[in-house]
Amino acid sequence: MQIFGVDIGGSGIKGAPVDLDMGDLAAQRHKVLTPHPATPDAVADGVKQVVDHFGWTGPVGLTFPGVVTGGSTVRTAANVDKSWIDTDARALFTERLGGLPVTVVNDADAAGVAEVAFGAGRGRKGTVILLTFGTGIGSALFSDGVLVPNTELGHLELHGHDAETRASSKAREDGELSWEHWAHRVTKYLAHVEMLFSPELFIIGGGVSRKAQKFLPYVQGIKAEIVPAQLQNNAGIVGAAMRARG
Template sequence: MQIFGVDIGGSGIKGAPVDLDKGDLAQERFKVLTPQPATPDGVADGVREVVSHYGWTGPVGLTFPGVVTGGSTIRTAANVDKGWIDTDARALFTERLGGLPTTIVNDADAAGVAEVNFGAGRDRKGTVILLTFGTGIGSALFIDGALVPNTELGHLELGGHDAEKRASSKAKDDHELTWEHWAHRVQKYLAHVEMLFSPELFIIGGGVSRKSEKFLHFIEGIKAEIVPAQLQNNAGIVGAAMHAAKDN
């Protein structure tokens, strides 16, 4: 079975048909840049471009980089335009995609669900936390495989700042940090999250998961196991499609 998944991020909108039996992309993904500012209309146009690239006519699952309540209403918009807040995203995307059935889920929650079902968190019991390092820091918290949605742990305070302002992948680029320097910031953040939740496993997702050999070995003093996401930066697309499959 195939469902289309779209992962909306602060810098890019990427999507592809997903093979739900394998938990992997059925075709190579297509990506467009997220418009700046990332307004609802601008992002919806980007999503339409991605879906139209494949001539897709079935259900579409989408992620969003913020809190999604009631399966549609956007409550936070840290790394996109504030005009998203209180937007009925499902209605917006369904209209822009010509009536195709759509579902919306938090981006990190989608990535986490994919990893817990098909990747690094598969068959893991206890508390598992996936953290996506990109434009911000997304989080997905699981207890014995069950998702606790919309945790937004990237906004925990770290050194007087939102953690994602100090330890996201964007922060690394903005401050021109070496991998080692950035890893020390990530270590401080993980120690703070570990103090609060005592997880058995941290899964490191987002684009940096492809480069885990450059920084993971610098992170010390964390009791939990730390592993890169196996689905890497495709996890959000896969999770979005999985979410849509439950709804269709």
């Protein structure tokens, strides 16, 4: 069975049909740049470009980089335009995609759902936390495989700063930090999250999951097991499609 998944990020909008039996993309993903400013209408146009690229006419699952309540209403917009707040995202995307059935879910939650079903979190009990390091830091918290949605742990305060402003992948790039220097920031962040939630497993997702060997060896002193996401940066697309299936 295939359903289309779209992952909306702060820098790119990417999507592809997903084989839900295999938990993987059924075709090479297509990506367009996230517009700036990333207003609802502009982002919806980008999503339409991605979906139209495949001529897709079935259900579509979409991620959003913020809190989404009731499967539709956007409550936060840290890395997109603030005009998203209180937008009915499902209605917007349904209209722009010509009435196709649409499901909207937080981006990190989608990635976490995919990793727990098909990747690094499969079969793991206890507390599992997936963290996506990209434009910001997204989080997905699981207890015995059950998602606690919209946790937004990237906005924890760390040494007087919003954590994602110090430890996101964008912070590394903007600060021109070495992988080792950035890993020390990530370590401090993980230690803070570990103190609060005592997870058995951290899964590191986002684009940096492809480069885990560059920084994970420098992350020391964390009691929980730390592994890169197995689905890497496709996890959000897969999880979005999973949620669209219901």
